[in-house]
Amino acid sequence: MKEHIQQLLEQTVTLLKENGHIPAEAAPRVQVDRTRDKSHGDLATNLAMMLAKPAKKNPRELAQLIIDTLPASELVSKVEIAGPGFINFFLDAGWLGKQIETIATDSRANVAAVAAPQTIVTDYSAPNVAKEMAVHHIRSTVIGDAVTRTLEFLGHKVIRANHIGDWGTQFGMLIAYLEKMENESASDMDLSDLEAFYREAKKHYDEDDAFAERARNYVVKLQGGDEYCRTMWKKLVDITMAQNQAIYDRLNVSLSNDDVMGESLYNALLPEVVADLTQQGLAVEDDGATVVFLDEYKGKDGNPMGVIIRKRDGGFLYTTTDIAAAKYRVDTFSADRILYFIDSRQAQHLQQAWLIARKAGYLPDTTTTEHCAFGMMLGKDGKPFKTRSGGTVKLADLLEEAHQRAIKLIGDKNPDLQAEELDTIATTVAMASVKYSDLSKNRTTDYVFDWDNMLTFEGNTAPYMLYAYSRIQSIFRKAGVNAADLNGSITLEHDKEEALAQKLVQLNDVVHGVAAKGAPHLMCTYLFELAGAFMSFYEACPINKDDVADDVKASRLRLCLATANTLKVGLGLLGINTLERM
């Protein structure tokens, strides 16, 4: 919609240049904005004001010239000049109605796929092996998954990269402890409590010299590809990822085992990357380590900052892994974009790794790397979100608490609900609430986790959105119609009908916005406005009432259908399921 108006204006600029009204060298960025005030139409552009100076014309005069030159369009019913030189566009109600008819029945809610699909790698979730997923993993996992779904929906080829922490010196200790456990109990060991496992392994490592010696030995053997160590290591990875998969499934996160591309995947590349960087003269020996000095960054002494890519003992660091990963993603997938959904604290580290990869020619100019950074998760007190005793909150525990709270929320309102159905509804509401409250905030800032704010029907929350959807389903049941069978044209006469329709046609712009910025909160803001527009429409425009004419009723039912479909598609892109009743 915006794009269409933009194209019209670009054509206009070209025509005006040909006529000599605008200097040929002027290259304005044609901007079309949604208006805030109804009296300013539906869309507006400031083009005339931008071009006034180079064209040496009065902005309002130029605006008139633009309007006179503008090609005709079925979307636009009226164009006006306002204020200092704004051009206001009024969308045609007939066109709007037809759009809604398509939105009502199209499985994509009339969102077009992109003309030129890209190959995009999304790096998100990244839990650690031999540790349970903690609460802070939720941001990367949920935000990354929403953006991934959106990109895929638009027709891009998306490669999910779950960069799990499956490598490092701690694995010697873990293997040694796993071995000890297996020797002591005949059956396959139970790793249900990974935290305890890790803690015990560490304890043995610190207190038992023989154990520590064996652990160090296993690190070397594992890195050397020793089969026994490799098997033990794989066992740890599999057990961990099986537990994580249960969480992904519960959260409706689209990751699977096929998407695992852990740190270990890049091991073989590390020596050659270091050798290549050295050969290219980018890396040098310094105090026994291999270091890349970057003029772009200053160290504490004011000299170029040194980034270590190989330790004195020959070991590699995570910067080396990230350089190799970038290279791998370009070489293997020909990625056009690589999106990293990682904690904002790692910004500098990522910038440096990418800079090195660019200098080395691993990352061509045609591949963009984007840090979709997010802030920390804080408690209501503004401090990092922890358990009462100050420990890390396990993600599984958090989800279980959400479930219990949802049961109470729904059960209190619906005392007659069967336990089984209550449980099903509560599961959807709980997962939706936890995800939505995270997704709905601009990810760059810290996020205050507050149970009371997310599990409520008031405001920009998942329950409100799910309620709007189920309310529509209830209207269909009451009307005794199968939503899919509805047909007939849509007429927009009431203000609230038109306002709702105006919102419905914005989905396309919103989806593209989420994809471009990696910012799912744009979708949440939109859905909240849509649900609000629906609620107002619902209050003002009766449907299942005796005095409603048949054609009006049919039109409004289709408007409901378009709304339900849009909510379902939009929430689906966030990884949130809808409910037929609640």
Add this chain to the structure above:
RNA sequence: GCGCCCGUAGCUCAGUUGGAUAGAGCAGCUGCCUUCUAAGCAGCUGGUCGCAGGUUCGAAUCCUGCCGGGUGCGCCA
């Protein structure tokens, strides 16, 4: 010392890569259920957009300098 992020209503947050009178929700106050789910709707109250300059037709948004908070910076990841 150097770098990055942030500062908008009492609280949680928006503000569309410079646009029209800075918006929601919560909290507080008013109305609206014999009427499609009141889990809702309509409205009121609440702002020196951290501070001070600058850029221009126009700044919460861009630039500079302060104040305040967070976070990172050579052998962990």
